[in-house]
Amino acid sequence: MRAGSTIAKVGRRSASRASRLYLFVLPATLLFVVFIAYPILWVAGQSLYVGTSAGAVFAGLANYRTVLGDPTFWTVVRNMFLWGVITIPVQMLIGGLLAYFIERHTHALRGFFRTMFFLPVVTSVSVISLVWVQIYAPYYGIAQEYLKRVGIVMATSPIGDPETAIYALIIVNIWQWTGFSMLMYIAGIANLPSEVLDAARIDGAKGWRLAVHVIVPMLAPATKSLLLLGVIGTLQTFPIVHLMTGGGPNRASEVFGTFIFKQSFVLGDTGSGAALSVIVLVIALTLSLIQIAALGARLTPAARQHP
Amino acid sequence: MMPLTRLRIRGMLIHAVLFIVLGFWMVPQIYMLSIGLRTPAQAFDAELFTWPVTFDNFVTVIRDNPLGAIFLNSLIITVATVVIVVAVSSLFAFACAILRLKGSIFLYTTLLTTLMVPLASMVLPLAILLQNFGWVNTYIGLILPYAALGVPFAMVILKSFMEDAPRELFEAARVDGCNAWQTYWHVALPLVRPALVFVTIWQFIVTWNEFFLALIVLTKSEMKTLTIVPMQYSGLYMANPGALFAILTLIALPLILLYVLVQRAFVRGLLAGAVKG
Numbered sequence: 001m002r003a004g005s006t007i008a009k010v011g012r013r014s015a016s017r018a019s020r021l022y023l024f025v026l027p028a029t030l031l032f033v034v035f036i037a038y039p040i041l042w043v044a045g046q047s048l049y050v051g052t053s054a055g056a057v058f059a060g061l062a063n064y065r066t067v068l069g070d071p072t073f074w075t076v077v078r079n080m081f082l083w084g085v086i087t088i089p090v091q092m093l094i095g096g097l098l099a100y101f102i103e104r105h106t107h108a109l110r111g112f113f114r115t116m117f118f119l120p121v122v123t124s125v126s127v128i129s130l131v132w133v134q135i136y137a138p139y140y141g142i143a144q145e146y147l148k149r150v151g152i153v154m155a156t157s158p159i160g161d162p163e164t165a166i167y168a169l170i171i172v173n174i175w176q177w178t179g180f181s182m183l184m185y186i187a188g189i190a191n192l193p194s195e196v197l198d199a200a201r202i203d204g205a206k207g208w209r210l211a212v213h214v215i216v217p218m219l220a221p222a223t224k225s226l227l228l229l230g231v232i233g234t235l236q237t238f239p240i241v242h243l244m245t246g247g248g249p250n251r252a253s254e255v256f257g258t259f260i261f262k263q264s265f266v267l268g269d270t271g272s273g274a275a276l277s278v279i280v281l282v283i284a285l286t287l288s289l290i291q292i293a294a295l296g297a298r299l300t301p302a303a304r305q306h307p
Numbered sequence: 308m309m310p311l312t313r314l315r316i317r318g319m320l321i322h323a324v325l326f327i328v329l330g331f332w333m334v335p336q337i338y339m340l341s342i343g344l345r346t347p348a349q350a351f352d353a354e355l356f357t358w359p360v361t362f363d364n365f366v367t368v369i370r371d372n373p374l375g376a377i378f379l380n381s382l383i384i385t386v387a388t389v390v391i392v393v394a395v396s397s398l399f400a401f402a403c404a405i406l407r408l409k410g411s412i413f414l415y416t417t418l419l420t421t422l423m424v425p426l427a428s429m430v431l432p433l434a435i436l437l438q439n440f441g442w443v444n445t446y447i448g449l450i451l452p453y454a455a456l457g458v459p460f461a462m463v464i465l466k467s468f469m470e471d472a473p474r475e476l477f478e479a480a481r482v483d484g485c486n487a488w489q490t491y492w493h494v495a496l497p498l499v500r501p502a503l504v505f506v507t508i509w510q511f512i513v514t515w516n517e518f519f520l521a522l523i524v525l526t527k528s529e530m531k532t533l534t535i536v537p538m539q540y541s542g543l544y545m546a547n548p549g550a551l552f553a554i555l556t557l558i559a560l561p562l563i564l565l566y567v568l569v570q571r572a573f574v575r576g577l578l579a580g581a582v583k584g
Binding site: 042 | 338399418519541548551
């Protein structure tokens with residue numbers, strides 16, 4: 001720690017003036033304590049209490065037992081697993097391909113393609129959800145109509161069938177966020193050291209061989225960040241599901257976000273809402289820390305790497 | 308010249324494929340605009356395009372709805388959040404990267420855990436906290452939680468840019484008699500301008516489109532933001548898709564236009580501090 005000498009360097013001042021420098025970190029710390037740390041501690045405490053007519057009563061792990069015994073919880077776990085396992089690789093693949101062709105094979109239209117494919121990210125998610133409800137709609141929606149013309153006939157709306165609802169929602173999510181993966185890979189490709197690419201080309205690596213054996217491994221930092229952000233993003237999924245199916249039909253497309261929302265704000269069951277919040281938090285922290293430790297994944301794809 | 312023509316043909320082919328993919332990718336947006344431009348007679352046609360088009364729906368929804376007031380709610384909350392995030396995170400990054408205050412790296416690591424917290428697990432405790440503060444249906448009730456959630460990301464980016472800045476400049480500022488505040492304002496901030504622009508735009512997008520917390524905190528209709536009003540219009544215009552999709556187009560438009568205007572600066576900031584292999 002060079003901290004002590006640096007304070008002296010910034011100016012030889014008394015202890016009280018040096019401590020005034022802590023005003024630089026005070027606002028961020030206050031925001032963190034009041035709006036992040038305190039709510040987390042509160043929700044962890046609250047998850048141990050059950051609300052009764054006489055007020056909250058300490059109940060140990062009763063809320064957790066209730067939540068884990070609820071079949072909906074396991075539907076949510078399955079849906080979240082599907083969501084992450086499908087969304088993350090598909091977004092990486094499409095986003096990576098788009099980034100590769102846009103960066104390496106377009107010139108005049110590069111900015112145009114970069115912007116257009118990113119537009120779903122900046123389009124309000126509630127607008128997107130309602131548009132996709134219309135696309136999927138029976139009779140007047142275009143999805144069923146156009147699929148019929150190529151020979152695929154659907155008996156029901158894809159979001160009205162418990163078997164297919166979650167996949168129909170996953171498609172919307174992939175569509176919305178692929179532009180983000182694309183942009184992260186664009187940043188990665190634009191910063192590839194040209195000496196390495198030239199060396200590989202001299203060695204005879206061209207086209208796909210260059211892409212697969214040289215570029216893909218060099219984009220590993222972006223891929224790891226996207227995996228980490230994808231897992232956290234999956235766990236906080238809410239608007240698309242809430243607006244398109246409300247977790248239905250028959251709770252088949254329920255995710256953590258909608259489940260917490262219902263328990264806490266519709267049923268007013270703060271105890272199990274809190275237990276669920278803690279479970280989601282623990283899953284997110286565990287999966288994140290594993291990735292950071294095992295893969296060296298970073299939370300901010302746009303930050304530079306430091307030795 | 309054989310190889311040149313082959314290269315040209317390949318280039319054209321790649322462009323053609325990109326345009327086809329983009330055409331499919333834009334279907335939802337095209338469909339939204341297309342329904343908004345329909346007459347009531349065509350509104351339920353299962354077609355991507357219909358003819359003729361009319362602007363009547365846009366005229367109706369603009370006349371009948373307080374879109375300006377809703378837009379203003381979004382703008383106030385977003386601008387205030389962005390200003391706080393940029394100010395607070397750059398101060399913090401300066402303390403870590405340049406002042407190297409004792410304990411600042413510990414604080415930095417602690418604040419960083421915020422990035423691993425899914426919003427879904429924060430909405431219940433934040434809702435209760437805001438209720439206790441009496442901040443339900445207030446701007447501040449969204450601004451401060453948004454700022455707390457946004458600061459860690461901005462702080463990481465700004466810290467890494469400040470660490471990459473030439474240290475001699477900070478030494479020179481000290482020799483010239485600048486105190487810490489002056490160094491922050493006159494040296495550090497101008498040096499990390501691309502990062503400030505990037506952080507500003509990203510925070511603007513995220514805040515403008517935030518849905519979950521806004522849904523819970525803003526229940527009064529005069530407080531609602533553009534992101535959470537579409538639901539009420541989907542009920543209001545259930546029998547009139549033309550009007551519904553006209554208003555959805557208008558709701559989505561401001562941020563899309565803004566992004567198109569600033570995308571160059573946004574991508575430049577991203578590339579300047581991008582992932583290194």
